[in-house]
Amino acid sequence: MASTPIEQYAFLSDGQTGALVSEAGSIDWLCFPRFDSEALFTALLGTEEHGRWLMAPRDGTLLSRTYRGDTFILDSEWETPTGKVTITEFMPINVGEMTSSDLVRTATCTEGTVEIVHDLRFRFNYGASVPWVERAELHGQPCLTAIAGPTAIHLVGPLPDPKGYSHGGTFTLGEGEAESWHMLWSPSYEPAPQLDSIDMLETVTEANWSSWASRIDAEGPYADEIVRSLLILRSLTDTKTGGIVAAATTSLPEEFGGSRNWDYRYTWLRDSSLTIEALVAHGFTDGARAWRDWLLRAIAGDSHSLRIMYGLGGERHLPEFELDHLPGYENSAPVRIGNGAAGQFQGDVVGEVMIALDKLRKAGVADDHRSWALQKELLIFAEENLDRKEHGIWEMRGDLHYFTHSRVMIWAAFDRAIKAVEDHGFDGPVDHWKALRARLADEIEEKGWNREINSYTQTYGSTEVDASLLQLPQVGYLDYNDPRMLSTMAKIEEDLVDDQGFLHRYRTQSGKDGLTGNEYPFLICTFWLVEQWAKTGREAVAKDLMDRLVGVASPLGLLAEEYSPAHGRLAGNYPQAFSHLGLIRAADSFGTKQS
Known part of the structure; x- marks a missing residue:
């Protein structure tokens, strides 16, 4: 059936x-x-x-x-x-x-x-x-x-x-x-x-x-979509704990009939950090403060063995197992409960958190003594793991690598710490952090940039690109119009954009992710492409792609993780916070919300 x-x-x-x-x-x-x-x-x-x-x-x-x-x-x-x-x-x-x-x-x-x-x-x-x-x-x-x-x-x-x-x-x-x-x-x-x-x-x-929605500060041609997306983010936030689930479901497949089926009913630090940014950009510092408090509780006493995700109440152990009695959506087996990626090391996470808390500070929400102390502990964790290979933003289950995106996010972590000291008067070893930031920038340019293909690469020493590289200008590593970014964007378009304009995360044929099968284009990645185009003078094509993206949402304005142009259907867990976060960023790129 x-x-x-x-x-x-x-x-x-x-x-x-x-x-x-x-x-x-x-x-x-x-x-x-x-x-x-x-x-x-x-x-x-x-x-x-x-x-x-x-x-x-x-x-x-x-x-x-x-x-x-x-x-x-x-x-x-x-x-x-x-x-x-x-x-x-x-x-x-x-x-x-x-x-x-x-x-x-x-x-x-x-x-x-x-x-x-x-x-x-x-x-x-x-x-x-x-x-x-x-x-x-x-x-x-x-x-x-x-x-x-x-x-x-x-x-x-x-x-x-x-x-x-x-x-x-x-x-x-x-x-x-x-x-x-x-x-x-x-x-x-x-x-x-x-x-x-x-x-x-x-x-x-x-x-x-x-009442909650009446306080949303949204404008521009996609104001209605921003409002619904923010409501979806709120609906995925546990009102008791402040934890934000990545999606409401488990095991809706990334490929119909395939095995890339994951449980997303947990709180990822990355997704939650991006949610803070979206909330702050649209006037919701209270909700962002609630998540910061959740973070303090979740990783208190745990900053040196940081997890990439936690349960809604801050639980650390999320063992993954399979339900053999369920055939799966569109016969996509296995159906998984729990998420084994919880035990992965992903180098970008500290950067995501530091960026979000930096934006919270800029919005006028003051750090208390616990919050800043925790951030300094996170920076120690980042430094202790500076030379450690990892799984990357997409939670690959293959060999470990140095992912260029993650190295940039670690750069961003120290960058935001330096700004906290210089702009907000906090204490910290700022000269040491500056040295680490400079070391990372030199390393990224030496190992993450490939002169032969004229592009940043997915991993050091690779010729593959990754949609996550579109985040480099988003976090301030370089300008949207930097020649290196423009040539990287061109390579991403060449390798990862399908014939209907939707963007894949990476080429699964590269074999790096350790998984069988393929996957459909990821919506957040395509929204990132909209943002990059809008910020580099390509407003018309950005608007056209944005309209197509908005058009694949459900009649009620809900987005899943992916979209299959071949099937004309949404795919992946639903509704998906990541996709709606991408929509909000892309919509804001046509206006003035992003800093």
Whole structure:
């Protein structure tokens, strides 16, 4: 059975976890209570037998599906042979005493009569466990309660009937009538969660998203896309811990039918640092400060064995394993949980963090004594590992190398430390840092620049290029218009841009990444190309490519990690923070936001 195209999924979020809802009305992915928890609906990576909740009008035709303003409340308009219905779905944002992880679906008949059909299949533990389901009461209201191990799910509303290992039902609504279904999570060993008014939950959730979005400073031809992208970044941020997941899903493939399938439900220092930059550029220093505080907690006492990623709460150990019972999206196996790249050394990470904190300082958020002390410890880590080969920004699983991009990012780490001393009055061995910065610059020009191909290279001594080299001017190593950058850009275009203008990360045929198969063009890389063109006087071609990129987003403005021009489909984990970060940078390159 073919998988539902990724772009046909809407994303719901409460700032702690998220759900994917197909255009057919099926929730095919949902993890409770956190993004990185075990899924209870996993049809996304298998079939309906791995768990889903279908709710849709019988014989319905979807007329429209939109987010309500600047929120993640989804309103879907349907028409049937006998009437019309609006289905509203959202995950309540919990404030104050409201602490449940829950999801609400409401059907309101607006014309004639409609029949709302349910097919509910609880499957806990990523579709491997069929829970015990029974009718019970939740605070005096009839409910279905499903329990397996530590997890309990409660469904309140008109109850579907058991059908083998699933539940189904048809509920008829006349014009002006509405019914709601409220699904709540709780630990199976604790009292059932409180049951709040759905109207109140909807009002609070709409107000919360709208209030946050009203403070966004966005302008220019892509202001709407910037706003939605910032909302997506916020939706991927855990409101309790401040950790930012790279994406809401695991194992959506980089190649349909391939094995490049990874779990992105964790907090990468790199992605989070870039998120800080995007937030600061658009007026959100509070959110950026929350991430800085997350960083302080996550690597406290750990700065000399820095990880590239952590769990949402700062957990260090994210062991990778495979789920053999799932066939994978578009039969792309294996399905992986955890991420073995957590143990990699990637030289660029300290630079990413230092750049982000530098921008936070420039935005007026003062470092406290802990923050600056931590940054000095990170610089010690960078120096201790200065001669260490690594895996690079793309987390390759082949041989170790000196990646030119990473060496530039280490250069940037010392550069920002020097600026902190000279421009902001902090203490530190500035002369020593200047010597390290100069050493790295000399080394990069000697070993990372290839005179034969007139380009910087992916790794020292190589003739291959890498899209990450487009970040060199972004971090101030050289100017966008520097002849070395322009010739590097030309080589990247020659080797990595496909016939529809989309950019690959690198040539997988080079064999450096240690993986089988290929991958589709990466959206953040193509956005970087837009930025490079826009900054070097090629505004018309930059605008054309930007419009094509915006055009491949889902109808609701969501981007996955990649796009396959051959299939005309999004690919990779979804929604992907990295891609939306690239969109924001590229959009800002047509204006004045970037410094």
